[in-house]
Amino acid sequence: xxxxxxxxxxxxxxxxxxxxxxxxxxxxxxxxxxxxxxxxxxxxxxxxxxxxxxxxxxxxxxxxxxxxxxxxxxxxxxxxxxxxxxxxxxxxxxxxxxxxxxxxxxxxxxxxxxxxxxxxxxxxxxxxxxxxxxxxxxxxxxxxxxxxxxxxxxxxxxxxxxxxxxxxxxxxxxxxxxxxxxxxxxxxxxxxxxxxxxxxxxxxxxxxxxxxxxxxxxxxxxxxxxxxxxxxxxxxxxxxxxxxxxxxxxxxxxxxxxxxxxxxxxxxxxxxxxxxxxxxxxxxxxxxxxxxxxxxxxxxxxxxxxxxxxxxxxxxxxxxxxxxxxxxxxxxxxxxxxxxxxxxxxxxxxxxxxxxxxxxxxxxxxxxxxxxxxxxxxxxxxxxxxxxxxxxxxxxxxxxxxxxxxxxxxxxxxxxxxxxxxxxxxxxxxxxxxxxxxxxxxxxxxxxxxxxxxxxxxxxxxxxxxxxxxxxxxxxxxxxxxxxxxxxxxxxxxxxxx
Numbered sequence: 001x002x003x004x005x006x007x008x009x010x011x012x013x014x015x016x017x018x019x020x021x022x023x024x025x026x027x028x029x030x031x032x033x034x035x036x037x038x039x040x041x042x043x044x045x046x047x048x049x050x051x052x053x054x055x056x057x058x059x060x061x062x063x064x065x066x067x068x069x070x071x072x073x074x075x076x077x078x079x080x081x082x083x084x085x086x087x088x089x090x091x092x093x094x095x096x097x098x099x100x101x102x103x104x105x106x107x108x109x110x111x112x113x114x115x116x117x118x119x120x121x122x123x124x125x126x127x128x129x130x131x132x133x134x135x136x137x138x139x140x141x142x143x144x145x146x147x148x149x150x151x152x153x154x155x156x157x158x159x160x161x162x163x164x165x166x167x168x169x170x171x172x173x174x175x176x177x178x179x180x181x182x183x184x185x186x187x188x189x190x191x192x193x194x195x196x197x198x199x200x201x202x203x204x205x206x207x208x209x210x211x212x213x214x215x216x217x218x219x220x221x222x223x224x225x226x227x228x229x230x231x232x233x234x235x236x237x238x239x240x241x242x243x244x245x246x247x248x249x250x251x252x253x254x255x256x257x258x259x260x261x262x263x264x265x266x267x268x269x270x271x272x273x274x275x276x277x278x279x280x281x282x283x284x285x286x287x288x289x290x291x292x293x294x295x296x297x298x299x300x301x302x303x304x305x306x307x308x309x310x311x312x313x314x315x316x317x318x319x320x321x322x323x324x325x326x327x328x329x330x331x332x333x334x335x336x337x338x339x340x341x342x343x344x345x346x347x348x349x350x351x352x353x354x355x356x357x358x359x360x361x362x363x364x365x366x367x368x369x370x371x372x373x374x375x376x377x378x379x380x381x382x383x384x385x386x387x388x389x390x391x392x393x394x395x396x397x398x399x400x401x402x403x404x405x406x407x408x409x410x411x412x413x414x415x416x417x418x419x420x421x422x423x424x425x426x427x428x429x430x431x432x433x434x435x436x437x438x439x440x441x442x443x444x445x446x447x448x449x450x451x452x453x454x455x456x457x458x459x460x461x462x463x464x465x466x467x468x469x470x471x472x473x474x475x476x477x478x479x480x481x482x483x484x485x486x487x488x489x490x491x492x493x494x495x496x497x498x
Contacts, residue, residue, distance in 0.1 A: 001364065001455050004294030005049035005285075011058050013284045018062070018203075021282055022169050025201025025273070028193070030186040031282070033174040034206040038100055043207055045478065046222045046299040047289065048455075055207075059172065060104055067109040067168040068101055070094055071175045071185045074113045074122035083177055091125055093176040098134070109171075110135040110164050114181030117141055137162035139181065139188060146184075146260045153267040158191035178230070187264055194268050201273060202265075204254075204280045209234045211248045211278050212286040218299035220249055221330045225306035228323035228330075240276035248278040300334055301457070301478075304341045307331060311483035312463055341480070343459040346370055348482065351461035357486050359383040361458040361477070363390060376406050378423040380460060380468050385429070391452045392445035400446050405432055426471035453477050462486040 022029040036042075037055050044052045051057065059066055073081075076090045083093050094111065101108050111129055113122055116138040129136045139161040142152050151157045164185075171189070173182045186202045193200040208223035220234050237250040239258055254277040261280075265272035274280050289295055310324040331337060338344050343360040350358035350370045359379040360370045369390060371383030385400050394400070409432060410422035424432075436443035454476030463481045464472075472479040 001048055002294045003049040004291040005047040006288045006290045007049055007051050010288040014058050015061050017282055017284050021203050026199030028169050028200040030171045030189055030202050032182045032186050032204045033172050037174055042226055046219050046302050047295055048298050056104055063105055065168055065170045066172055067107045067166055068172045069110050070097055071112045071114050071180045071182050073180045074116045074119050077125050078119040078121045090176040109166055110137055112137045112139055112185055114139045115141045137164050149263050149267055158188040161188045163192040191268050203282050205282050207283055207285055209249045209251055210286040215249050218296045218334050221334050222299040222302040225303045225327045225330050228326040237276050237278045240278045243275035250277050300336045303330055303334055304338055305480050308480035312481050315483040343457050347459040347461045357462045359460045361387050361456055376403055381429045388446035388449050391449035394442050394445055398442050400443050401432055425467040
């Protein structure tokens with residue numbers, strides 16, 4: 001894989017810049033962390049060389065200075081809001097985040113329930129958190145937020161909120177997802193710290209858009225594609241240009257709310273430390289791109305992937321047509337089309353040739369492999385085995401799995417577990433491969449080649465099951481699908497998997 005991003009430089013530069021911002025505010029900084037702290041695969045795809053866990057690695061280097069506050073909207077607890085990428089509720093994801101932070105040696109100082117209005121589920125969740133030994137604080141809805149500044153910056157506004165007791169100079173405020181109240185939590189703390197005579201500041205850490213790349217740079221267009229369902233729009237920061245006569249890229253929500261934030265800063269501290277929303281950020285990712293062309297090409301591929309994903313989500317009934325329309329416009333800006341993703345054409349051609357589902361994967365050397373559906377294997381399973389043979393230097397004629405073992409597994413699923421479709425999912429195929437690898441040298445070579453799949457592009461001519469999608473994702477394969485089902489049935493059953 002071609003590298004376009006210097007991850008080591010990023011870790012050093014980002015840590016240093018955050019420490020400078022802490023010093024700027026007299027030794028205490030509330031840092032709102034947007035985006036993903038863990039497993040930022042979007043960043044690793046559009047910036048080849050960016051490690052998915054770079055941000056948590058950077059925080060680990062500052063662990064003696066860091067404590068983490070996790071915010072969760074009480075209304076999200078009440079309505080059991082679910083993270084689309086993980087399929088778990090926000091309240092469960094908060095526990096996952098706490099475990100992840102603590103396992104990395106980071107201090108989780110407290111949990112804050114934002115927009116708390118005595119929701120029954122929130123009260124029960126608060127009791128659960130306290131029973132687990134976590135400190136929990138309440139922040140309340142403020143009428144007219146964020147525009148009613150006199151009320152917000154008063155004892156009846158921020159003053160009603162619990163003061164979150166913190167002990168370290170860098171307080172990272174994060175959350176399970178958007179709309180959790182991270183910024184309001186930071187601002188409330190600034191109010192309380194100021195009342196106590198403690199100097200403290202606020203900054204924001206968002207990886208995208210990259211403020212010092214051009215507005216039309218594919219990396220920034222890829223961010224718009226990734227957030228097409230959120231109505232985020234990249235734009236030139238007008239406040240930054242007015243203050244410095246320099247262009248910087250930000251996005252619409254931060255630009256729109258900046259005048260209000262500025263007024264809140266002035267009300268709390270007497271003077272605002274920032275002249276633009278870009279000033280609030282601490283992101284240094286744009287300074288660590290080592291090969292711009294590599295990142296451009298990677299970002300263009302990401303835009304196409306997001307387009308395929310948006311079409312599939314609409315076909316599944318999970319989204320409107322609008323995100324796909326928006327991404328289509330972004331593709332025109334980037335001067336690309338689906339034909340620029342070779343695996344799409346290869347999978348669809350194979351589908352037409354065989355009259356059934358097919359899949360394709362592009363190897364690092366440019367070779368494109370395909371797989372088709374048979375009585376023993378689904379297209380994705382056939383493709384996966386073909387790819388492992390190629391990567392493991394195993395002759396094409398070799399059968400990695402015994403047909404007898406596959407048929408026995410199919411009979412089990414149909415005859416005893418009530419499945420109508422006998423074709424096994426990818427996770428089941430890999431389990432059989434692992435068993436075969438105990439005694440078969442070729443199967444062992446194939447199993448050892450699994451890590452080489454990471455970063456490869458693949459495409460299916462039909463929508464995959466959630467299980468198969470999940471396996472490809474865990475293997476690091478950049479998988480897309482055509483927006484069509486294998487059959488015309490209205491109900492597409494997903495086999496349960498732990």
